[in-house]
Amino acid sequence: MLVVEKPLPRYVPPPPSKENLEYADLAIIDLSKATAPEGRVELSRQVCEALTEVGFFYIINHGYTSAQTSRIFDIANATFDLVSDEEKQEYTQKDVGVYTGYKPRNDWHIASGVRDAIEHYNINRHVVTQSHPQALRPFVPEIAAFASHNHLNVLHPILRHANPLTLYFPLLMALGLELPEDTLTKLHEFQAPGESSVRFMKYHPREATEEELTNSVWLKGHADIGSITILYSQPIGGLQILSRDNQWRWIKHIDNALVVNAGDAIEFLSGGYYKATRHRVIQPPADQRSIPRLGVFYFSMANDDAKLNPLLESPVLQRIGTTKYFEEGEAPTMEQWRRNRTALYGKSQLKPSEKEVGVEEEVIHGTVVKHYN
Numbered sequence: 350m351l352v353v354e355k356p357l358p359r360y361v362p363p364p365p366s367k368e369n370l371e372y373a374d375l376a377i378i379d380l381s382k383a384t385a386p387e388g389r390v391e392l393s394r395q396v397c398e399a400l401t402e403v404g405f406f407y408i409i410n411h412g413y414t415s416a417q418t419s420r421i422f423d424i425a426n427a428t429f430d431l432v433s434d435e436e437k438q439e440y441t442q443k444d445v446g447v448y449t450g451y452k453p454r455n456d457w458h459i460a461s462g463v464r465d466a467i468e469h470y471n472i473n474r475h476v477v478t479q480s481h482p483q484a485l486r487p488f489v490p491e492i493a494a495f496a497s498h499n500h501l502n503v504l505h506p507i508l509r510h511a512n513p514l515t516l517y518f519p520l521l522m523a524l525g526l527e528l529p530e531d532t533l534t535k536l537h538e539f540q541a542p543g544e545s546s547v548r549f550m551k552y553h554p555r556e557a558t559e560e561e562l563t564n565s566v567w568l569k570g571h572a573d574i575g576s577i578t579i580l581y582s583q584p585i586g587g588l589q590i591l592s593r594d595n596q597w598r599w600i601k602h603i604d605n606a607l608v609v610n611a612g613d614a615i616e617f618l619s620g621g622y623y624k625a626t627r628h629r630v631i632q633p634p635a636d637q638r639s640i641p642r643l644g645v646f647y648f649s650m651a652n653d654d655a656k657l658n659p660l661l662e663s664p665v666l667q668r669i670g671t672t673k674y675f676e677e678g679e680a681p682t683m684e685q686w687r688r689n690r691t692a693l694y695g696k697s698q699l700k701p702s703e704k705e706v707g708v709e710e711e712v713i714h715g716t717v718v719k720h721y722n
């Protein structure tokens with residue numbers, strides 16, 4: 350589709366931090382290799398390894414040029430800077446069980462009575478099914494192209510390679526067995542009812558007293574609600590992941606790369622084989638502290654009617670066994686899970702964990718959801 354670009358103020362990000370930080374060591378996966386059969390075998394191996402061992406990885410050569418990516422950041426910034434408070438209020442979601450439209454600041458409790466300083470704006474991938482503030486309307490075709498690009502050109506290839514049915518695809522192929530490679534993509538159809546969405550996000554710097562009271566946590570440690578989260582790498586630090594050795598490590602910016610991770614839905618569908626790695630956002634490093642932090646994401650979810658049971662037809666899961674998250678017959682659908690988690694997020698009374706220091710818990714559908722500071 351030919352999209353004619355309408356003029357827009359440029360968003361110029363600051364240079365990456367020069368602080369000496371401990372960064373997580375993540376695999377860099379080159380998506381352009383998916384076009385050749387031997388490349389696909391290598392990608393499957395890399396995606397499976399990254400999702401089982403670290404839970405986060407980078408993707409490069411995802412099909413958007415640096416210019417296209419910076420244009421999306423211009424649109425994201427306009428969503429916050431070119432829309433009045435009154436209009437933001439008008440487009441704020443009233444249904445607490447879903448993220449569409451604006452989430453205003455101060456909606457979530459972080460710690461010691463301090464609330465968040467994060468605004469976000471959520472756009473269902475069927476971009477025209479919701480109305481948008483005036484300043485964004487000229488950019489709806491570009492946002493729509495961006496949403497379908499994320500779903501079809503990034504999410505679907507990841508799911509095809511992460512499919513635990515095809516983990517040993519090369520080996521099984523050699524044995525002449527044919528297994529469906531579209532099991533996970535069928536559970537994430539672009540057209541099916543569901544909430545896979547684009548999100549623009551702006552974190553505003555806070556007062557020193559608030560930093561102190563929250564231990565500098567801007568967004569509490571959590572696992573994402575949906576399947577695969579696609580984050581457009583940007584230079585302002587703050588994102589950290591909880592490594593398997595229980596240490597928080599920073600995510601390093603790579604120009605025009607994607608930072609990808611699995612959420613709850615993938616953990617449930619894979620019976621715990623792929624873990625939804627915990628991550629949080631803290632105050633950026635000292636040399637970036639006073640700058641608002643702009644983010645662009647695609648949060649994917651399974652089809653609303655998908656039951657979040659393990660894919661037991663997978664020979665891999667049959668062999669290694671699965672973790673049980675829900676009682677027999679009690680697994681929620683994607684819609685039930687996302688609605689409950691969204692409604693409770695930052696609002697429910699969390700209980701300190703009896704086993705882990707600095708961890709708070711809530712129980713949703715009979716399974717424990719953890720939050721970290």
Ligand SMILES: O=C(O)CCC(=O)C(=O)O
Binds near residue numbers: 550568588629
């Ligand atoms: O802002 C970031 O870097 C991460 C945000 C995040 O984890 C989320 O919105 O779920």
Ligand SMILES: [Fe+2]
Binds near residue numbers: 571572573578628
């Ligand atoms: Fe997240």
